[in-house]
Amino acid sequence: MLIRNETPADIPAIGRVVTEAMLLLAQATGTEARIVEKLRADGALALSLVAEDGGEVIGHLAASAARIGAQEGWGLIGPLAVLPSRRLQGIGTALMAEALRRLRATGRGAALVGDPGYYGRFGFRAYPGLSVAGCPPEVVQALPFDGSAPCGELIHHPAFGLDQQA
Numbered sequence: 001m002l003i004r005n006e007t008p009a010d011i012p013a014i015g016r017v018v019t020e021a022m023l024l025l026a027q028a029t030g031t032e033a034r035i036v037e038k039l040r041a042d043g044a045l046a047l048s049l050v051a052e053d054g055g056e057v058i059g060h061l062a063a064s065a066a067r068i069g070a071q072e073g074w075g076l077i078g079p080l081a082v083l084p085s086r087r088l089q090g091i092g093t094a095l096m097a098e099a100l101r102r103l104r105a106t107g108r109g110a111a112l113v114g115d116p117g118y119y120g121r122f123g124f125r126a127y128p129g130l131s132v133a134g135c136p137p138e139v140v141q142a143l144p145f146d147g148s149a150p151c152g153e154l155i156h157h158p159a160f161g162l163d164q165q166a
């Protein structure tokens with residue numbers, strides 16, 4: 001398995017992987033593949049990593065710039081998607097490890113909205129005052145690279161369609 005940047009030829013397969021992966025996720029909105037397309041169209045995909053095996057795209061991770069309160073420099077991870085037939089083979093972990101390695105080189109930390117039962121293993125956790133309107137606080141998580149405690153609203157790129165002051 002290889003983790004690498006997306007190429008133009010991967011774009012249709014990325015859309016399929018994201019759509020298929022989210023079908024099994026109860027809280028998915030069905031718009032996740034569209035979010036990736038909008039980020040790409042806006043030049044806002046800070047990272048678009050694919051996991052490739054035997055020439056096939058089997059996983060994908062997107063990251064985009066985000067703010068926490070007024071603080072710039074956060075990398076928002078999501079969506080993260082692994083083909084249902086390839087789950088529990090370490091592919092999500094490999095994508096996340098590479099994303100964090102790259103974000104560490106340039107940013108102050110990573111943040112995401114997701115299941116703490118999965119993301120806790122990478123060092124993500126909720127912080128008092130870290131929020132996204134309409135989301136339970138425990139699913140809004142950050143991994144500050146300097147150990148500081150992030151506080152404020154996690155502001156996503158407008159492609160996510162949240163009602164925020166980006």
Ligand SMILES: CC(C)(COP(=O)(O)OP(=O)(O)OC[C@H]1O[C@@H](n2cnc3c(N)ncnc32)[C@H](O)[C@@H]1OP(=O)(O)O)[C@@H](O)C(=O)NCCC(=O)NCCS
Binds near residue numbers: 079082083092093114
């Ligand atoms: C969540 C997802 C990305 C995980 O990818 P994956 O390649 O199957 O995960 P890994 O093989 O790297 O799993 C690593 C560990 O996390 C655990 N794990 C996997 N999915 C989990 C979940 N949804 N909740 C809790 N733990 C989970 C695995 O059991 C494994 O544990 P172990 O190291 O103790 O064996 C993938 O299942 C997926 O695409 N799900 C649907 C979409 C989704 O939920 N995306 C994230 C929110 S945007």
